[in-house]
Amino acid sequence: MLKTTECHAQSIMDKADILARFSCDEGALTRGYLTKEHKAAHQQLAIWMEEAGLTTWEDSVGNQWGRKVASNPDAPTVIIGSHSDTVTNAGKYDGNLGILLGIESLKQLSHHEFPFNIDVVAFADEEGLRFDTTLIGSSAVAGQFNAQWFDIKDSEGITMAQAMQDFGLLPSKAGLDCRDPKETLAYLEVHIEQGPVLEAQDLAVGVVTGIAGAKRFKLDVSGVAGHAGTVPLPLRHDALCAVAEMISTIETYAKENDIVATVGKCDVKKGGAVNVIPGDVSFTIDIRSLEQTKLESACEHLLEQLESIAEYRNVDLGCEQIYQADAVKCAQSLQSLWGNAVEVVTQSSPYFLPSGAGHDALAMQHLTNVGMLFVRCEKGISHNPKEAVMTEDVQVALQCMMEMLLQIESNSPQ
Ligand SMILES: [Zn+2]
CATH class of the missing domain: 3.30.70.360 (Alpha-Beta Plaits)
Structure with a gap:
């Protein structure tokens, strides 16, 4: 069991405020794929990843990665992720909370040696704001990148291939660095619920059973x-x-x-x-x-x-x-480990709920088992600047993520 009683969630909340400033709309948060705001936000995330002791890199489609290297660097990898892009006039926590929480959990666990690598990834496109397709970031990682996307134009007539070049990426390399299922243990994502169920149940977090x-x-x-x-x-x-x-x-x-x-x-x-x-x-x-x-x-x-x-x-x-x-079920094994983690942290039985919204896990299930945890958000409001989460709930989610990594460790073959 974790001994952490100190509140590190405030740091996540502060960083969410900072990240929300990387926007192409003044006074509102709008961050599309392959924009200069995308670049700036990912540079900031890379700084925070390095402060957490992670090794960082940008991949072929502009996702930002940070790795906590295992004692044996050839060991397989657990991937923690969510998306850094937003809808128009978005809230601060959709996607971004999951990335920041992943980074903070590894910062808190920096002295713990795991028998597997742990990556945190900020997927550069989930919402599909700029080009008429979604999940570009996670699809590339999961080996599902579609070359037909290169020709899709944004509202200004710029093709995705051109936008990649302008961003500093090589379209010819897009998706070639996809991950190997044999070297991937699991994909974990913490996301705001974007619905009112946890609030109605008076619960900070809930284990996701699947995506509708x-x-x-x-x-x-x-x-x-x-x-x-x-x-x-x-x-x-x-x-x-x-x-x-x-x-x-x-x-x-x-x-x-x-x-x-x-x-x-x-x-x-x-x-x-x-x-x-x-x-x-x-x-x-x-x-x-x-x-x-x-x-x-x-x-x-x-x-x-x-x-x-x-x-x-x-x-x-x-x-x-x-x-x-298609509907995607979260892996039973990961659901029960999330359940254990929630029980250890909250000292009460875990609550299980489905997701009505799509998430990066939809693409990542092509690569590996997926497991998600939802965090209560105020009145279930999302895709809206009024999106709000409580620091106490973020603290619970952070502890659950740390406990989840320890649960995976104690359940993985040594
Ligand atoms: Zn989202």
């Missing part, structure tokens, strides 16, 4: 536009009324089948008009579940129901899948 799979669809409903005064209701092909019934069906289905489903966008073509029966409406659905089979069957059943609504309302329905990510 997600599918997104764009649906186009076409009816017949008409005069709002002259066409009687039974003779209408009102696209918006059909969509209203579809949305309500989606909500009911999600409630009854224990999934989450969201219609986040709904547009009447050309904005609609007060005296026109809506002829064309498009909307999106985002459906998620931790159980992949449940997700597949939910999509199938829901789309069938929407088809039948379209049929009896005499409108056409077009459907296009625009995104999909």
Whole structure:
């Protein structure tokens, strides 16, 4: 058991404040991939990594690494990580907390010799703010870098290949330094929950069971536009009324089948008009579940129901899948070690919960077993400057991370 009673979380909170200053928006935090703010933030992280006694380097896609070298440098590696990029007008803790907490845990354990290397990585792109793809940093590490990404342009027409060159990276080397599964023991990530469950449970931390799979669809409903005064209701092909019934069906289905489903966008073509029966409406659905089979069957059943609504309302329905990510289970072995760590630190039973949001672990599971710990955040608010965590909770999470490394050590073959 850890003897640490001193609070080192304040240092993490202070560093999160400093890191938030590396932003391309004045007065707000926005940090995209391969920007000068990315470079500056990673230079600052490298300084903190070195202060913690870590050996540092930047990899082929601009991720920043720090290593606590094992007594036998050829030993396998435990990777601790999270992302340093942000959404537009972001909070200070999404991603960044996990990196800072990793660095601080190794600083506190600097005198402890582990039989494995421990790396902390700041992934340079998870959010996908700049280019129209996500998880570039962790995908490269996990051997999943996709060369088609080079041609994607940002909003100013700069390709990712060009942006890499401008940053000082060689596109021809991107992803070639991916890690070897045989030399990797586990991937650990601490992240803010970005939801309200831990707060409702009055808990500082929770062990993540897995990351929900997600599918997104764009649906186009076409009816017949008409005069709002002259066409009687039974003779209408009102696209918006059909969509209203579809949305309500989606909500009911999600409630009854224990999934989450969201219609986040709904547009009447050309904005609609007060005296026109809506002829064309498009909307999106985002459906998620931790159980992949449940997700597949939910999509199938829901789309069938929407088809039948379209049929009896005499409108056409077009459907296009625009995104999909499979559900990922956190490794059972790592869940139980996180559980032990939480129990040792908090002296109470661990709480287990799924993640509805995507994380770098989605990519890292292609490389190794993944295990995550969530930290309570105020009102579950995230992707928002109001994002907040309590120093006491960060201290609990820090101690859990240190204990987790000791748990892995005592459970690994010597
Ligand atoms: Zn995040």
